[in-house]
Amino acid sequence: MKPLIFALCVVFAFGGLRAQTPAWQPSPGHTQIPIWPGAVPDAQPAAGTEVTATAKNLVAGRPWDYVENVSRPTMTVYSPTGRNTSTAVVVFPGGGYQILAIDLEGTEVCDWLTSKGITLEDAQRTMGLVRLHAAEWHIDPHKIGVLGFSAGGHLVADISTHFAQRLYPAVDAADKESCRPNFAVALYPGHLWIDDKKFALNPDIRVTSETPPTFIVQAEDDPVDSVNHSLVYYVALKKGGVPVEMHLYAQGGHAFGLRRTELPITGWPQLVETWLGTIGMISE
Secondary structure (H helix, E strand, O other), X not given: XXXXXXXXXXXXXXXXXXXXXXXXXXXXXXXXXXXXXXXXXXXXXXXXXXXXXXXXXXXXXXXXXXXXXXOOOEEEEEOOOOOXXXXXXXXXXXXXXXXXOOHHHHHHHHHHHHHOOEEEEOOHHHHHHHHHOOOOOOOOOOOEEEEEEOHHHHHHHHHHHOOOOOOOOOOOHHHHOOOXXXXXXXXXXXXXXXXXXXXXXXXXXOOOOOOOOEEEXXXXXXXXXXHHHHHHHHHHHHHOOOOEEEEEEOOOOOOOOOOOOOOHHHHHHHHHHHHHHHOOOOOO
């Protein structure tokens, strides 16, 4: 993956390509850091050269870009433009674990968060890196959360329930840091409801009382990932005694990101800001 992303994050591919450009690079002023200093553990061969492409379909009347064939995962640091709340968010764009919706569910989200005094980055290794650099980046190691869309929402649930033990051999000091998020935000997550015949959570997602406070946003008319993905995770969090807030809207579809439309669901960023205040992550 690339910016604000982890080695597995990716997004929905709608339609074909309108244009292609070389590997994605952040805009000037943002630091891009390799997640792995050497070989990437369990790396899968890429189908071709990494490229940035523009999808044909529009979201809120505007085009959106995605990155595919990522073989060298990186994270990009977006620092606050004004006051610094010392809170950090690792953002996981969606893409069905095939591509990365780099602007729609990545850089645009970073711009929103940094305007609120929040710094951004990206799963187990990335969380450790963020905590390792906490002092340098002026963030509180006890206020580092994750936010993800679609497949990235699944990764949010994954890192929220798989932090006790690293899934790879330690590389350096970053891997000695905790990779547990302090809070989690999942938007239209996928891969959580696995049985069309019964209401059951993906058994790989093992919710415990240590799972961080979670915020969920979902549209009932989502044509890609059924509302049951969010519902089954919400129920598991409630049963596990985990503080959870869920907002379920009648309309909104899928992959709406941060772009405003006439639908009430696009007011979700303000709800997240309020929630972060109620759980003590930022000042209300």
